[in-house]
Amino acid sequence: GAVVSQHPSRVICKSGTSVKIECRSLDFQATTMFWYRQFPKQSLMLMATSNEGSKATYEQGVEKDKFLINHASLTLSTLTVTSAHPEDSSFYICSARVPGKDEKLFFGSGTQLSVL
Amino acid sequence: SQQGEEDPQALSIQEGENATMNCSYKTSINNLQWYRQNSGRGLVHLILIRSNEREKHSGRLRVTLDTSKKSSSLLITASRAADTASYFCATAYTNAGKSTFGDGTTLTVKP
Numbered sequence: 339g340a341v342v343s344q345h346p347s348r349v350i351c352k353s354g355t356s357v358k359i360e361c362r363s364l365d366f367q368a369t370t371m372f373w374y375r376q377f378p379k380q381s382l383m384l385m386a387t388s389n390e391g392s393k394a395t396y397e398q399g400v401e402k403d404k405f406l407i408n409h410a411s412l413t414l415s416t417l418t419v420t421s422a423h424p425e426d427s428s429f430y431i432c433s434a435r436v437p438g439k440d441e442k443l444f445f446g447s448g449t450q451l452s453v454l
Numbered sequence: 455s456q457q458g459e460e461d462p463q464a465l466s467i468q469e470g471e472n473a474t475m476n477c478s479y480k481t482s483i484n485n486l487q488w489y490r491q492n493s494g495r496g497l498v499h500l501i502l503i504r505s506n507e508r509e510k511h512s513g514r515l516r517v518t519l520d521t522s523k524k525s526s527s528l529l530i531t532a533s534r535a536a537d538t539a540s541y542f543c544a545t546a547y548t549n550a551g552k553s554t555f556g557d558g559t560t561l562t563v564k565p
Contacts, residue, residue, distance in 0.1 A: 344496070372552060381542065382497070382555045431496050441485055441546055443553060445496035 340366050340436045344446025351422055352454055359417045359449045361432030367412035368434035372443070373405075376429040388415040422453045460543055460556040468564050473530040475559040477543030478523075484546050486519055487553065488528050491540045500528075500541075535565040 341364040351357050361371055369390045374382040386407050387395040394407035404426075406418040415434075419426050429450050433443040460477045467473055477486070485504045489497040503510045503519045503526065510517050516529040530537055540560045544553040 342496075374555075379560070381557045384552055384554070387552055429494070433497070441553075442487060442499040442502055443489075443497070443544075444499070445489075447496045448494065450494065 340364075340434075340439065340444045342368075342432065342434050342444045342446045344432055344449060346449060347447060348450045348452075350452045350454065353423050354421055357419045357422055357451060359419075359430055359432075359451075361415045361417070361434070361446050363413045363434050363444075366434075366436045368415075369412060369437070371409060371415040371432055371434045373407060373415075373417050374431045374433070376431060376448075378429075382431065385417075390415075419451065422451070424453045427451055427453045460541075460559050462559060463557065464560045464562070466562040466564065467533055469533060469535055471533055471563075473533050473537070473561055473563070475528045475541055475561070477526045477528070477556050479526075479543075479545045479556075480524065482521075482547070484548050484551075486517075486526050487544045487546070488515075488517060488526075489542045489544060489555075491542065491558075493539075497542065530561075533561075533563045535563050537561060537563050 343362045345360050371388040373385045375385050376382050384397050385400045388407045388409040390409045390412050396402045409415040429448050431448045432446045487502045488500040491497045501512045501517050503517050514531045519526045540558045542558045543556040546553045
């Protein structure tokens with residue numbers, strides 16, 4: 339099956355720093371990747387759709403200057419949480435679709451961000 | 455409220471019993487999918503059912519879709535302790551578009 343690798347799995351940072359999370363498709367090319375945020379015991383909230391070679395499409399209420407998304411290649415999308423604050427602490431997950439493999443999503447293992 | 459609402463929110467059963475989770479949605483869909491998430495991990499795709507299908511099976515999983523009621527159910531038969539996880543339904547309006555996730559059902563299977 340398709341593999342999506344997400345790093346780091348856990349990051350602790352000080353308030354005001356920026357954190358970059360990587361999402362890689364290891365054995366397929368992903369023209370589109372999705373970034374989600376998940377609070378404890380809650381559902382996934384779609385933050386943005388990352389499109390290779392173009393600007394990301396952000397969901398309503400998500401600050402694009404706060405959550406920078408770059409999808410510079412067909413196998414890598416990055417989410418940078420800029421000037422992180424404690425309220426940004428959350429579980430961030432990426433996913434991608436495999437071309438030709440129906441509509442199912444393949445997920446990374448998630449990144450737990452803790453901002454002190 | 456959010457597309458894809460699930461009930462129950464939490465379900466606790468004994469090993470060997472069947473577990474049924476339900477998902478309701480509000481607008482027309484292209485397909486509905488069920489995912490599983492172990493605590494602190496990403497989601498794993500379980501099964502997809504298209505809008506023109508009524509039932510699908512995959513191993514111990516059985517999914518039904520009732521488009522007239524805008525609802526779906528996931529049945530896990532002969533549950534095992536390893537089935538303990540959160541289960542989410544996700545609806546999609548188009549083949550390649552974004553999916554909207556339900557609130558999830560947390561299943562606990564006691565050995």
